[in-house]
Amino acid sequence: MNYTISPEFIPIIDAIEAHLVGKREPIALSLATFFAGGHLLLEDIPGVGKTTLAKHLSQVLGLDFGRIQFTSDMLPSDILGVNYYNQKEGEFIFKKGPIFTSFLLADEINRSMPKTQSALLQAMEEGIVTIDKTAYTLKKPFFVMATQNPHEEVGTFPLPSSQLDRFMCSFGIGYPDKASERAVLTGDTRQSSEKIDTLLSTVQIEATMQKASAVTLSDTLLDFLQEIIAFTRESGLFEYGLSTRGALALTAMVKSWAMLQGRVYATADDVQMVTGIVCAHRLHFKEGNTTALRISHEIFTKIHSDT
Amino acid sequence: MRYLKHLQDIKFSPLALLDLTYIVVLLPLLLILKIPMLIFVGIVIAILIFKRTPTQKLGIFFIFILGVLALYLSLYGAFSFRGLSRLKLFLELLVYILMIVVAMQRLTREINFYLLISPFLFLALSLFFYHGMLMLIYVVFELFFLLWMILSHRMEGNVRDGFASSMVMFMYSLPWVVVLFIFFPRISFEHANYGFKSESIKRMGHDGTMYLDSKALLVPSERIVMEVGFENKIPPSHTLYFRGSILYTDKKDHWEGLPIYVKRETKPFYATTGLPIKYQISLYPTQKLWLYTLDMPSRMVKGSTLDRDLITTVKKPVKEPIHYEASSSLSPRFHDILDKKTLQASSFFDREQNPQTYKEAQKIEEAYISMPKRAKALTHFFKMRSLTYTLKPDALDINHTTDSFLFDTRRGYCVHFASSFVTMARMAGIPARIVTGYKADPANGLKNYLAVKEEDAHAWAELYIDEHWVRFETTSTASKVESNGEIIDPNQSAQSTSNSLYKEVNLYLMYVKYQVETWILYYSHIRQLQLLDYAKKNPAFIVSFVLSLIALVLLTFIIIAYFKRPQYSSETLAIMQPLLKRLKKEDHLRSDEETLHQYLLRYSNSYPQKLLIAEIDRLYEHMIYANENSKNKQKELKTLIKKFLKQKNG
Structure with missing residues (x-):
C-alpha cells in the first residue's frame, strides 16, 4: 500500500520505531486510531512488541500510562476502583482504579471473565465510570489499547461482539522482517526500558484530533464508503454486516489516516488502507477464516472507486 | 428525480417478472375470451392482489371448479365434439384450459415448470387468432419482452440492466434477420389445414347473384375487400370499376349468371384498346371464385381463367388472402362478336312481368333505329323519372320489380338501377347484362395505393352497341341522392370535410400496413425474384439497398453502443x-x-x-x-x- 506520512508525524514514528524496529505501519495505524478518538485491539502472539508499542506510544504522546494485566480471577473493581470505609474520617472514600488514566493498556483482555470485560464498556464508549451510582469522568484523551492472543483458547473468554464493536481497529504487529530481526538480535537497538521524550503536548494532541475530524469527505468518497458498507451487509459473504457504529468507525479512521498523511481530504486509497483493520473484528466470513487482508481483498475486488 | 433513481434500483422478484410476462402475453388473448372466462380471470387476479399468502389446496380446488364452470359457460352451445373439429374452437378450448391450469399454478405462489413454459404456449396460441400486421409488431415486442424478462431473471431481477442487455442482444440480431429475411430461399407451400373445417363463410359485398328484394345485398361495412397497388398513381375515379361477375338471367327477385350447362363459344382473346396499366391486388378471403380486375382486363391473371365476358375466375374459392398481378386498359367498352347463346341470354325478357316498362321501351324502340340513339333515349327516360338514389329504398313488388321501381317507388340503389336499366334496354331491343363488382372510392387511396371496401360493392349495366359492350353507370341517372335521410344534389360531391384529418391519418396507416403486408408478411419467392429482377435493372437500387443496410448496421451499433456505454460515477x-x-x-x-x-x-x-x-x-x-x-x-x-x-x- 502506498502512503506518505506527513513530515509532521515522522519524528513521532521514528522515535517509536527506534524501539520497535521495522514496524512503521502498525505504529502509524496506532497513531491514526488514537487521533481518530478510537480504541485499539492488538491481536497477536506474545513477544512481538505489543507492550513495547503501547508503552512508547504513551511516552511520545506524553500521556499517563496505566496497565492492567487481565486474569481470570479479576473483578470489575480491580479495574474501576472501590469505595472503602475510612475509619479515621468515618466516611466512604473512593479509591480510583487503574482505569483512571489517559492511556490504558489492557493486556490479554480475553483472559478475564465477561463481567470484568464489560466493566470497560461504559468507560470506552462514554469516558465515564459509574460506581455506586456516582459517575466519575475519565481523563481526556482516554485511549484503550487492548491486546489479546488469538491462538490461546484454554482459559480465555472470547470478547462478545458488543465489546469488540467498541474497538475502532484491530490488527497485529507481525514478525519483523529479516534485517530488523538481525538488528534486534545483535542488540543494535535501543533498550526498551529507555525513556523517550514527549513530542506532543496535550494542546497539540487536541488540535491534531480536531484536524482529523475536519478532513473533507467528498460525495464520491461517501458513495464509495456506502457501497462498501452495503456490500458487507448484502453480499451474503458475512454472518452480518457492518453496524452503524462500525461505519462511523470506518469514516473516522479514514479521516484520521488522511490527516496523518497531511491531507485535508480523504481518498479511496485511505479507505482501502483502513477498511481491513476496521472490519477485521466486526465481520465474520460465513466460510473460512476472517482476516483483515481477506476482507480487504473480497471487498475491493468487487467494489471499485473511480469507475 | 431522486424517486426515479430509486426506481432504477428496484429488484424484481422472479414471480413479479413472471407476472409481467403473463400480462404481456395474455393481453391479445383477453380479446378472444368470453365474458364468463374474463370474470374468472378477474377473480384470480383479485385473489392474487388481495390475498398475499399461498392459496391452500381447498382454495385451488375451488378455483378449478370455478374455471371449469367459466369454461362451460363460455363455450355453452358451441361445445360439442363436432364443434371441436373447427380449428378456432379447438384452440379456444386449449387457451381456456391453459388459463385455468396457469391460474391454479400461480395461486400456489411457487414457480414451476408449467408456469415457465406457458407464456410461450400462450404466445404460440395467440398467433392462431391474429395474423395481421399489428400482431406482427406485437409478436416482435413479445419476443423482446420475453428475452428481457429472462435476462432480468438471470440478473437477479435487475430490470434495468436486463433491458440494456436484451436490447443489445436484440440489436445484434437485427441486421442478420433483415439479410436472412430478404435473401433466404423461400418455399411456397399450401396452407396445411390439419384436418380442421374452415371457418364460417363470410358474406361479402359482392356475390354471384344480385337480389332485388329485402335480401338485397347491402353491406355498408368498412371492411377491406382488397388492396390495390398501382405501378404509378391511381387512375381517375371514373375508371375504377372492378369487374366481378356478369349476370344475365332475371329471376324476378334476383339476377343470376348463366348456368354452367350453357356452353358458349369460346372466342379468341380480343385485345382491348388503350395502353394497359399494371397493378397488384391483395384480395382478402371472399369464399368465392372471382378475382377482380379493372375494366377492361387486357391480360389473363396467372393461375386463373378469363372468359369471353372478361370475367376472371379461379378453380377454388378464395379462402385466404391472395395476391395477384393484373393489367387492364382503362376503357368503358370492348369489342365482342356475340355468339348465339350470349345474344339469347342478353336479349331475353318477360314482357308480362313489367308491362308498363315494356310499353315505354316499345316507344323508344319504334322511335329510334340506331342503337346509340336508343341507349341515349333510355338514359334520358331514366333521368326523367326523377329517381332517388338511396341506401334505404322501399320494398319493390317482387313480381314486377322494374315497373315497381320506375313507376311506383322510384327509390333504390345500384342494384335497382342496373336491374331496371338492363330489363328496359332488352325490351328496347338492345342486348344488355348486369356487371357486379366494386367501384373504388379514390378517397380510400394514397399515392399508388387504393383500398376497396365492402361498401364499395356496386352493380352497373353493359349494353351491346355496335359490336361493343359499353359500360353504363346507371346510378348516374338518379335525380336525387339521399344519404342518411338527407337529400344531396347529385352534382355536388357527397364527401363531407369533417373528420378529414382522421381519415387521412387512417389512410396513411392503411398505406403503411399495405406496404408492410406486401413486402414483409406476404414476402414470397416471387417477390424475391421480382426484387432481384428489379435490382438487375436498376443499379441505383443496389446502391441504395446496400447503403440502407449499412445505415441499419450503423444504427444497430449506435443503439448497442448507447446501451453498452460505460457509466462513470463522475x-x-x-x-x-x-x-x-x-x-x-x-x-x-x-x-x-x-x-x-x-x-x-x-x-x-x-x-x-x-x-x-x-x-x-x-x-x-x-x-x-x-x-x-x-x-x-x-x-x-x-x-x-x-x-x-x-x-x-x-
Whole structure:
C-alpha cells in the first residue's frame, strides 16, 4: 500500500520505531486510531512488541500510562476502583482504579471473565465510570489499547461482539522482517526500558484530533464508503454486516489516516488502507477464516472507486 | 428525480417478472375470451392482489371448479365434439384450459415448470387468432419482452440492466434477420389445414347473384375487400370499376349468371384498346371464385381463367388472402362478336312481368333505329323519372320489380338501377347484362395505393352497341341522392370535410400496413425474384439497398453502443477516459483492487520521465476528493490530458 506520512508525524514514528524496529505501519495505524478518538485491539502472539508499542506510544504522546494485566480471577473493581470505609474520617472514600488514566493498556483482555470485560464498556464508549451510582469522568484523551492472543483458547473468554464493536481497529504487529530481526538480535537497538521524550503536548494532541475530524469527505468518497458498507451487509459473504457504529468507525479512521498523511481530504486509497483493520473484528466470513487482508481483498475486488 | 433513481434500483422478484410476462402475453388473448372466462380471470387476479399468502389446496380446488364452470359457460352451445373439429374452437378450448391450469399454478405462489413454459404456449396460441400486421409488431415486442424478462431473471431481477442487455442482444440480431429475411430461399407451400373445417363463410359485398328484394345485398361495412397497388398513381375515379361477375338471367327477385350447362363459344382473346396499366391486388378471403380486375382486363391473371365476358375466375374459392398481378386498359367498352347463346341470354325478357316498362321501351324502340340513339333515349327516360338514389329504398313488388321501381317507388340503389336499366334496354331491343363488382372510392387511396371496401360493392349495366359492350353507370341517372335521410344534389360531391384529418391519418396507416403486408408478411419467392429482377435493372437500387443496410448496421451499433456505454460515477472520471484508454493500449493494465491513484502511481514509477502523469493524478485527486470540482479545473484537466496524449505521439 502506498502512503506518505506527513513530515509532521515522522519524528513521532521514528522515535517509536527506534524501539520497535521495522514496524512503521502498525505504529502509524496506532497513531491514526488514537487521533481518530478510537480504541485499539492488538491481536497477536506474545513477544512481538505489543507492550513495547503501547508503552512508547504513551511516552511520545506524553500521556499517563496505566496497565492492567487481565486474569481470570479479576473483578470489575480491580479495574474501576472501590469505595472503602475510612475509619479515621468515618466516611466512604473512593479509591480510583487503574482505569483512571489517559492511556490504558489492557493486556490479554480475553483472559478475564465477561463481567470484568464489560466493566470497560461504559468507560470506552462514554469516558465515564459509574460506581455506586456516582459517575466519575475519565481523563481526556482516554485511549484503550487492548491486546489479546488469538491462538490461546484454554482459559480465555472470547470478547462478545458488543465489546469488540467498541474497538475502532484491530490488527497485529507481525514478525519483523529479516534485517530488523538481525538488528534486534545483535542488540543494535535501543533498550526498551529507555525513556523517550514527549513530542506532543496535550494542546497539540487536541488540535491534531480536531484536524482529523475536519478532513473533507467528498460525495464520491461517501458513495464509495456506502457501497462498501452495503456490500458487507448484502453480499451474503458475512454472518452480518457492518453496524452503524462500525461505519462511523470506518469514516473516522479514514479521516484520521488522511490527516496523518497531511491531507485535508480523504481518498479511496485511505479507505482501502483502513477498511481491513476496521472490519477485521466486526465481520465474520460465513466460510473460512476472517482476516483483515481477506476482507480487504473480497471487498475491493468487487467494489471499485473511480469507475 | 431522486424517486426515479430509486426506481432504477428496484429488484424484481422472479414471480413479479413472471407476472409481467403473463400480462404481456395474455393481453391479445383477453380479446378472444368470453365474458364468463374474463370474470374468472378477474377473480384470480383479485385473489392474487388481495390475498398475499399461498392459496391452500381447498382454495385451488375451488378455483378449478370455478374455471371449469367459466369454461362451460363460455363455450355453452358451441361445445360439442363436432364443434371441436373447427380449428378456432379447438384452440379456444386449449387457451381456456391453459388459463385455468396457469391460474391454479400461480395461486400456489411457487414457480414451476408449467408456469415457465406457458407464456410461450400462450404466445404460440395467440398467433392462431391474429395474423395481421399489428400482431406482427406485437409478436416482435413479445419476443423482446420475453428475452428481457429472462435476462432480468438471470440478473437477479435487475430490470434495468436486463433491458440494456436484451436490447443489445436484440440489436445484434437485427441486421442478420433483415439479410436472412430478404435473401433466404423461400418455399411456397399450401396452407396445411390439419384436418380442421374452415371457418364460417363470410358474406361479402359482392356475390354471384344480385337480389332485388329485402335480401338485397347491402353491406355498408368498412371492411377491406382488397388492396390495390398501382405501378404509378391511381387512375381517375371514373375508371375504377372492378369487374366481378356478369349476370344475365332475371329471376324476378334476383339476377343470376348463366348456368354452367350453357356452353358458349369460346372466342379468341380480343385485345382491348388503350395502353394497359399494371397493378397488384391483395384480395382478402371472399369464399368465392372471382378475382377482380379493372375494366377492361387486357391480360389473363396467372393461375386463373378469363372468359369471353372478361370475367376472371379461379378453380377454388378464395379462402385466404391472395395476391395477384393484373393489367387492364382503362376503357368503358370492348369489342365482342356475340355468339348465339350470349345474344339469347342478353336479349331475353318477360314482357308480362313489367308491362308498363315494356310499353315505354316499345316507344323508344319504334322511335329510334340506331342503337346509340336508343341507349341515349333510355338514359334520358331514366333521368326523367326523377329517381332517388338511396341506401334505404322501399320494398319493390317482387313480381314486377322494374315497373315497381320506375313507376311506383322510384327509390333504390345500384342494384335497382342496373336491374331496371338492363330489363328496359332488352325490351328496347338492345342486348344488355348486369356487371357486379366494386367501384373504388379514390378517397380510400394514397399515392399508388387504393383500398376497396365492402361498401364499395356496386352493380352497373353493359349494353351491346355496335359490336361493343359499353359500360353504363346507371346510378348516374338518379335525380336525387339521399344519404342518411338527407337529400344531396347529385352534382355536388357527397364527401363531407369533417373528420378529414382522421381519415387521412387512417389512410396513411392503411398505406403503411399495405406496404408492410406486401413486402414483409406476404414476402414470397416471387417477390424475391421480382426484387432481384428489379435490382438487375436498376443499379441505383443496389446502391441504395446496400447503403440502407449499412445505415441499419450503423444504427444497430449506435443503439448497442448507447446501451453498452460505460457509466462513470463522475464527469471528471469521464474526462480521464482518453488517458486511461491510452494507458491500457500501452499494456499498462489496472488491476482489480487498484485505486486510480495507485494505478497512475505505478505507471509513473515505471515511466519516471512522464511527469505529467503525477500532475494529472494530483489534479484529479483534488477534484474528486477535495471537492474542488470547478469548470476551470475540468478544463485544466482536459488540457493536461491532451498534452499528455500529444506527448506520446511526438
